[in-house]
Amino acid sequence: MVRIAHRGWRFNHLMPPAPAAYPGPEPMEWEFEMQQITTTTAEWQALDREHHLHPFTDPKVLGEQGVRVFTHADGCYIWDSEGNKILDTMAGLWCVNVGYGRQELVDAASKQMETLPYYNTFFSSSTPTQIQLARRLSEVTPAGLDYIFFANSGSEANDTIIRLVRHFWELQDQPSKNVFIGRTLGYHGSTLAATSLGGMAPMHAMGQSLLPGFEHIMEPHWYRHGQGKTAEEFGLEAARALETKILELGAENVAAFIGEPVQGAGGVIDPPSTYWPEIQRICRKYDILLIADEVICGFGRTGHWFGSDTYGIEPDLMPMAKGLSSGYLPIAAVAMNKRVSDVVNGGGVISHGYTYSGHPVACAVALANIDIIEREGLVEKVREETGPYFRQALQQLADAHPIVGELRGVGLIAGLQLVRDKANREFFPAEEQPAIQCREHCIEENLILRAVGHTMVACPPLTISRAEIDEMIEKTKAALDKTAAAYGLL
Numbered sequence: 001m002v003r004i005a006h007r008g009w010r011f012n013h014l015m016p017p018a019p020a021a022y023p024g025p026e027p028m029e030w031e032f033e034m035q036q037i038t039t040t041t042a043e044w045q046a047l048d049r050e051h052h053l054h055p056f057t058d059p060k061v062l063g064e065q066g067v068r069v070f071t072h073a074d075g076c077y078i079w080d081s082e083g084n085k086i087l088d089t090m091a092g093l094w095c096v097n098v099g100y101g102r103q104e105l106v107d108a109a110s111k112q113m114e115t116l117p118y119y120n121t122f123f124s125s126s127t128p129t130q131i132q133l134a135r136r137l138s139e140v141t142p143a144g145l146d147y148i149f150f151a152n153s154g155s156e157a158n159d160t161i162i163r164l165v166r167h168f169w170e171l172q173d174q175p176s177k178n179v180f181i182g183r184t185l186g187y188h189g190s191t192l193a194a195t196s197l198g199g200m201a202p203m204h205a206m207g208q209s210l211l212p213g214f215e216h217i218m219e220p221h222w223y224r225h226g227q228g229k230t231a232e233e234f235g236l237e238a239a240r241a242l243e244t245k246i247l248e249l250g251a252e253n254v255a256a257f258i259g260e261p262v263q264g265a266g267g268v269i270d271p272p273s274t275y276w277p278e279i280q281r282i283c284r285k286y287d288i289l290l291i292a293d294e295v296i297c298g299f300g301r302t303g304h305w306f307g308s309d310t311y312g313i314e315p316d317l318m319p320m321a322k323g324l325s326s327g328y329l330p331i332a333a334v335a336m337n338k339r340v341s342d343v344v345n346g347g348g349v350i351s352h353g354y355t356y357s358g359h360p361v362a363c364a365v366a367l368a369n370i371d372i373i374e375r376e377g378l379v380e381k382v383r384e385e386t387g388p389y390f391r392q393a394l395q396q397l398a399d400a401h402p403i404v405g406e407l408r409g410v411g412l413i414a415g416l417q418l419v420r421d422k423a424n425r426e427f428f429p430a431e432e433q434p435a436i437q438c439r440e441h442c443i444e445e446n447l448i449l450r451a452v453g454h455t456m457v458a459c460p461p462l463t464i465s466r467a468e469i470d471e472m473i474e475k476t477k478a479a480l481d482k483t484a485a486a487y488g489l490l
């Protein structure tokens with residue numbers, strides 16, 4: 001069906017029916033359909049205000065401003081209901097790795113919907129796309145992670161991990177090994193258990209959401225916490241906070257440590273080079289399982305297939321979501337190594353699972369998505385071409401700009417730390433909101449960056465071109481200029 005949208009009217013040009021449906025001598029007829037579009041942005045906003053509770057949004061502020069409605073997208077661009085063409089350097093929400101408008105993914109979904117739109121994976125059942133995807137993931141994930149459980153979101157993947165890991169220790173007669181250690185500003189999702197695993201204070205505060213059995217250590221943010229130390233010294237120190245915590249709790253009570261290779265939602269915190277090897281050493285020493293949350297870092301974001309490849313991490317379990325389907329459909333997976341799978345496979349019925357675990361349509365889309373990443377060499381492109389170009393351009397901007405204290409990140413994920421006094425590494429006080437202001441200025445420039453705390457975050461599709469990176473830099477600079485001017489820094 002061809003759709004031509006016009007202000008006020010939509011002209012739907014329907015394809016002719018298949019010839020078999022018209023056995024007679026008369027020529028095939030084309031169908032047309034006229035449909036009036038009556039909804040304006042103001043009407044969308046009114047309806048939304050009345051009926052829709054938004055995640056991670058202050059409803060009162062939203063009610064005053066009105067929601068922004070996005071209507072379509074292509075490549076690295078999205079369009080809003082006012083017709084603005086906007087460069088989406090957040091790839092949706094860290095997920096549209098192959099960019100928008102991929103017909104191949106649409107076709108994969110449509111074909112699978114026609115063949116088998118749904119069947120469950122409970123009680124010894126499976127479907128071909130699910131089996132293929134499990135196999136495919138075992139190939140692209142780091143060596144040893146060859147066994148897969150499916151879920152529908154990063155949060156569900158992490159809930160799955162909590163249950164599986166506790167089950168793993170129970171099966172080995174160590175039920176007291178049930179505490180999880182995560183990090184401040186770690187993000188592992190928003191279900192009750194994933195909220196506890198993460199280290200986001202406002203999330204813990206809402207609805208008494210920090211369950212017992214979840215502990216947190218400091219995030220490895222050198223620029224903020226490591227004054228007077230080299231990055232390498234600080235990396236070791238931040239990792240040794242894990243050892244201190246394990247000794248405090250008793251290793252016999254600790255099940256696992258979880259960390260994102262690069263903390264995303266916490267403001268893009270890439271650790272010093274000494275951090276992950278030391279974390280790994282400590283986990284091995286005390287026999288603590290190591291979980292690398294790859295929901296953002298996975299599928300090429302850091303210049304390798306997984307953040308674990310970039311940092312040399314050898315996790316026992318690995319949740320993934322977002323880039324797994326480039327966000328085209330919800331799907332998540334947990335990869336585990338043989339040590340974990342051998343134990344849980346010998347422990348009787350797995351009393352856990354989701355109606356849509358391994359949804360056949362989502363699996364078909366994920367398979368096609370992985371095909372695109374591989375065929376177009378997107379991982380190598382990030383590592384060798386766009387990643388370095390992106391970093392260099394942002395580094396120049398960061399070095400020159402009075403409101404930017406540091407550039408963080410790796411590959412195609414970046415954070416620009418906004419500071420009040422660059423020379424003295426002085427941060428803005430918590431009550432100031434320069435990043436929120438900067439984000440609004442970005443929108444005036446038709447650019448989407450995310451504001452996290454006092455950091456501006458970029459995480460574009462892996463398909464972004466040099467010209468689009470140039471456009472991002474130019475618009476980011478304009479927004480930073482306006483923000484700096486408002487604080488008297490320019």
Ligand SMILES: *Cc1c(COP(=O)(O)O)cnc(C)c1O
Nearest residue numbers: 153154155187188189293295296
């Ligand atoms: C987004 C995210 C999650 C949660 O994924 P959802 O699909 O939103 O449940 C978990 N871990 C990390 C690192 C994430 O960025």
